[in-house]
Amino acid sequence: DVKVTQSSRYLVKRTGEKVFLECVQDMDHENMFWYRQDPGLGLRLIYFSYDVKMKEKGDIPEGYSVSREKKERFSLILESASTNQTSMYLCASRPVFMSYNEQFFGPGTRLTVL
Amino acid sequence: QQQVKQSPQSLIVQKGGISIINCAYENTAFDYFPWYQQFPGKGPALLIAIRPDVSEKKEGRFTISFNKSAKQFSLHIMDSQPGDSATYFCAASTGSNYQLIWGAGTKLIIKP
Numbered sequence: 001d002v003k004v005t006q007s008s009r010y011l012v013k014r015t016g017e018k019v020f021l022e023c024v025q026d027m028d029h030e031n032m033f034w035y036r037q038d039p040g041l042g043l044r045l046i047y048f049s050y051d052v053k054m055k056e057k058g059d060i061p062e063g064y065s066v067s068r069e070k071k072e073r074f075s076l077i078l079e080s081a082s083t084n085q086t087s088m089y090l091c092a093s094r095p096v097f098m099s100y101n102e103q104f105f106g107p108g109t110r111l112t113v114l
Numbered sequence: 115q116q117q118v119k120q121s122p123q124s125l126i127v128q129k130g131g132i133s134i135i136n137c138a139y140e141n142t143a144f145d146y147f148p149w150y151q152q153f154p155g156k157g158p159a160l161l162i163a164i165r166p167d168v169s170e171k172k173e174g175r176f177t178i179s180f181n182k183s184a185k186q187f188s189l190h191i192m193d194s195q196p197g198d199s200a201t202y203f204c205a206a207s208t209g210s211n212y213q214l215i216w217g218a219g220t221k222l223i224i225k226p
Binding site for chain 1: 120123146148155156157158159160163203207212213214216217218219
């Protein structure tokens, strides 16, 4: 079974703090994604990574950056957390060579910024 | 044109009833239409998917109906059970693009 793990289930931070969210997948997938999930807005793509050291902005990259130094790990960084970044953050991965476009998700990190 | 519009936002169905969630799209280049199911405290997981060369796909109690001319697709859950209570997302993508375009989600509650 594909396993995608996220470093924290719940996180509480203060405005202005630098926040790191970690995601690890164990299936040697090339592509990895960071989404945020807000009620009524669905899943919005923040950043994705084709492969190691490769990244591309998604629909809402402002206020976020990412790092992918190893294939299995994709980090999301909030440079200076703000209250409007309070949300559920979901990481996903997928292999490049797949006959259909299935993404495998981690359990999510619920981040609260006070 | 990249949007996928999903309705309703929430749905309450009696146990044993049929749950129906609808999605509409504009981009005719989309060629893959999955539905994901998300339980509380979990990430979404692929439930069922369809390609536009068929009008219906059934897996157990779950069926996708696809209307290419109307650019709509829907998820039908037959004999709905309390264990089906979850948030459901439709999505779409094109063959050459690994990105999924997501609907806003539907929170389904099945009442015993």
